Amino acid sequence: MNICSGMWLITRGCEIMLEFKNVSFKYEEDPDFIIKNLNFNVDKGEFISIVGPSGCGKSTVFRLICKLEKAFEGDIILKDKNINDLKGYIGYMPQNDLLIPWRTILQNVYLPLEVKGENLKEAQVQAEKMLKNFGLEKYKNKYPKDLSGGMRQRASFARTLLTGAEVLLLDEPFSALDAITRVSMQEWLIDKWLALDKTILFITHDVEEALFLSTKIFVTSETPIRKFKEIEVPLNYPRTRSMIDTTPILKVKEELIKELKRGVKL
Ligand SMILES: Nc1ncnc2c1ncn2[C@@H]1O[C@H](COP(=O)(O)OP(=O)(O)O)[C@@H](O)[C@H]1O
Ligand SMILES: [Mg+2]
Incomplete structure (x- = not known):
């Protein structure tokens, strides 16, 4: 496995799997942009969670990656190739799958x-x-x-x-499950990810779920999405629930919540 983030530096010379280069997007009937000049990279083999408030544009990011929507500006690159020139490159599990x-x-x-x-x-x-x-x-x-x-x-x-596909997009796959099933499914998913050589992007609004699963978390709190704050999770795999309650992870959790709260308007 080739995990490049944080403590997980197993293989050097990481390969970039997915790149957003100055991507902007708006829905036709909507005057406002949902995504504006967004740049980010995902390395091969990572497990990235995207966390942000409901309606901020997370699912739209996925819809762009699998060409269900077309970027207004910018390029989406998968392993050095523009996705416009590719077919069958993504495994997509939509929110209402x-x-x-x-x-x-x-x-x-x-x-x-x-x-x-x-x-x-x-x-x-x-x-x-x-x-x-x-x-x-x-x-x-x-x-x-x-x-x-x-x-x-x-x-x-x-x-x-x-x-x-090498890249899997999972849009809130566990949000409708009861708490116990959700916890079992998270453990199950990590087992599968460790066994298969896949890069996963996973949308959730559950901070603890993101901490338990991910190598790195992309947080956003506003629309249009201009930038993800990238937060590495300094934990090894396999993980146990108790690891989430240790001081370094609680600090990461605080940072995440602070970032999310920036966009909340009551
Ligand atoms: N097909 C669509 N046409 C027009 N507007 C849409 C469409 N899908 C989503 N939106 C709007 O775009 C914004 C972002 O939606 P979405 O990406 O689904 O957010 P999230 O997944 O973060 O909850 C929302 O305001 C939503 O109402
Ligand atoms: Mg969504």
Whole structure:
């Protein structure tokens, strides 16, 4: 694994995976910019959480990365290539990601391969392998409604992984889960991230979730987003919950909350 942030300097000469270069964006019908001259880099193998108040433009950042929206100005670069010249480079799990209700879990999970036009039998084999790895093989012929919230999120993540993309965008994947399931899913996600060589960008409004998961946290508190304050999390992996309550991390948490509060208007 190639993690470049903070204490995690395992490999030197880090590779930049994703770059925003002076990116600006506004929705057509809206007079105001949501993103203005935004620059940031994400190194290969990092786990970045983006934290900010609701409505500030976090999901819009993801929509730009996967070309659901087009930047008004600036460039988004993935491994030295402009995303305008790329296809199938991102695994995106949107905020309201729902598995398709009339497809079985297996059929949902192999969907990205089906869309790519891959051999259906081969796609099924890959999806089955993934479901087994995620402890969902017993549910492969069930429908989304038959699964718990945590299981559905695992199935969605499996589907996202089957895109084969190196960069995964996860938009508040655990926000609808109950507290206990959420904690288990966070631990599960870190296990998967440590096992797979992926770069993850993860949106959350939960500061503790960001601290537990991330190598680095990008905080923003205002719209338009002009800059992310980048805060490294000085913790090793595997992590335990108690590590979050140690003095250095509590200091980082304070810094995060202070930054978030800057944009709050009561
Ligand atoms: N498709 C859209 N068309 C117009 N405005 C939008 C659209 N999607 C989001 N917005 C607006 O853009 C702003 C940022 O939204 P979003 O990126 O979803 O914020 P966040 O994910 O931080 O909650 C909000 O004011 C929202 O109402
Ligand atoms: Mg959002």
